Amino acid sequence: xxxxxxxxxxxxxxxxxxxxxxxxxxxxxxxxxxxxxxxxxxxxxxxxxxxxxxxxxxxxxxxxxxxxxxxxxxxxxxxxxxxxxxxxxxxxxxxxxxxxxxxxxxxxxxxxxxxxxxxxxxxxxxxxxxxxxxxxxxxxxxxxxxxxxxxxxxxxxxxxxxxxxxxxxxxxxxxxxxxxxxxxxxxxxxxxxxxxxxxxxxxxxxxxxxxxxxxxxxxxxxxxxxxxxxxxxxxxxxxxxxxxxxxxxxxxxxxxxxxxxxxxxxxxxxxxxxxxxxxxxxxxxxxxxxxxxxxxxxxxxxxxxx
Numbered sequence: 001x002x003x004x005x006x007x008x009x010x011x012x013x014x015x016x017x018x019x020x021x022x023x024x025x026x027x028x029x030x031x032x033x034x035x036x037x038x039x040x041x042x043x044x045x046x047x048x049x050x051x052x053x054x055x056x057x058x059x060x061x062x063x064x065x066x067x068x069x070x071x072x073x074x075x076x077x078x079x080x081x082x083x084x085x086x087x088x089x090x091x092x093x094x095x096x097x098x099x100x101x102x103x104x105x106x107x108x109x110x111x112x113x114x115x116x117x118x119x120x121x122x123x124x125x126x127x128x129x130x131x132x133x134x135x136x137x138x139x140x141x142x143x144x145x146x147x148x149x150x151x152x153x154x155x156x157x158x159x160x161x162x163x164x165x166x167x168x169x170x171x172x173x174x175x176x177x178x179x180x181x182x183x184x185x186x187x188x189x190x191x192x193x194x195x196x197x198x199x200x201x202x203x204x205x206x207x208x209x210x211x212x213x214x215x216x217x218x219x220x221x222x223x224x225x226x227x228x229x230x231x232x233x234x235x236x237x238x239x240x241x242x243x244x245x246x247x248x249x250x251x252x253x254x255x256x257x258x259x260x261x262x263x264x265x266x267x268x269x270x271x272x273x274x275x276x277x278x279x280x281x282x283x284x285x286x287x288x289x290x291x292x293x294x295x296x297x298x299x300x301x302x303x304x305x306x
Contacts, residue, residue, distance in 0.1 A: 008190070009193070009194070009195065010135055010193040010194070010195055011164075014131045014132055015038050015131075017130070017131040017134075018131040018164070018166070019036050019037065019038050019166060021127040021131060022036045022124060022168075023035065025123050025126075025127055026168065029119075029120065029123065030086040030087070030170065031086075032086060033170070033171075034169070035169040036167070036169075037167050037169075038166055038167075039165045039166065040163075040164075041164050041165075042162070042163050043160055043163070043183075045159070046155045046156065046157055046160070046161040046180070046182055047158065049074070049161055049163050049180050050072075050074070050180075051149055053074050053149075053178070054076075055076065055077035055078070056109055056147070057074050057077055057149075058074075058075045058080060058114060058117060058145055058146070059075075059145070059152045060072065060073040060074075060075065060145055061143040061154060062125055062140050062142050063140070063141045064138050064140055065138070066136075066137065066138050067189065069154075069182070070143070070154035070155075070185060071140075071180060071181045071182070072154060073121060073124060073125075073177060073180070074177070074178040074180060075117060075120075076176040076178075077109070079175025079177055080109055080113060080175070081175075082168070082170050082173045082175050083116070083120055083175075084113050084117075086170060087116055109147065114145055114147070118145065124177070125140040125141075126140075128140055132189075135193070136189050136192055138189075154182065155182040159182055160182070160183045161182040161183060162180070162181050162183065162186065163178050163179070163180050164178065164179045165177075165178045166178070166179070221260055223259065223260055223265070224258070224259045224260070225256055225257075225258055225259075225270070226256060226257045226258075227256045228248040228249050228256075230246070230249070254269070255267050255268065255283075256279065257285070258279055264285040265285055266281045266282075266284070266285060267281075267284065267285060268280045268283065
């Protein structure tokens, strides 16, 4: 049984973002008016998706680094000819926008044509990575181009895969681009894609995170300098009277601790600086060390770092 894409609602949002990003990218690359639309979003067998593309398609294999798995982009033969024609200044732009679609040759693509498609694939992968951005960070790295679907061995033919088919229109020309992601590739982010709403149980707002991080640098905190700690009976504390003195066991030059809340931050010495009491940081924090052994412990840590 296959996991239907309807159970992964966030995929539709990713595809919608992908459609808008790719429209801008292709317009800039082709310097022409390009329309991109999402024709279908389906879940099918991986082998059926590869063999179902008519004509001489090109298969671009890519790796999702963070998900440690692969995907493939299927470029239809007509899209390849349209893109190559646009890059080389072909005559299809002069065709009336309402006229018949251009007729492309039915032959395998040349080495030059395949080479010209690689920059397009890299831009599409960058757009796809940005489309996933609000949900999860993923780096999509281009691996290779294949002309034979048998060599696109990133999943078993019987395994399920999600296919997002985009239609690309340039003037009267039409082409298709299909992004295929096996279910195994999407498994690490399946919980994220299952959410009904953006931010329901997941996700992060980079603007808010940056604002919060900047504000934390300006946050005021209180530091306590602990010179000595003593253990007293509760009865002795209750019998304390105004005017009584507590004698600290702190020796001159002995170590003290700098604390924030209940966490020891640093160990150092107490002294004076310009007429004021000062704390000199001399070592890392030492946790739960008896007062008598604190100085020896700090010196030992200093020798190890030393």
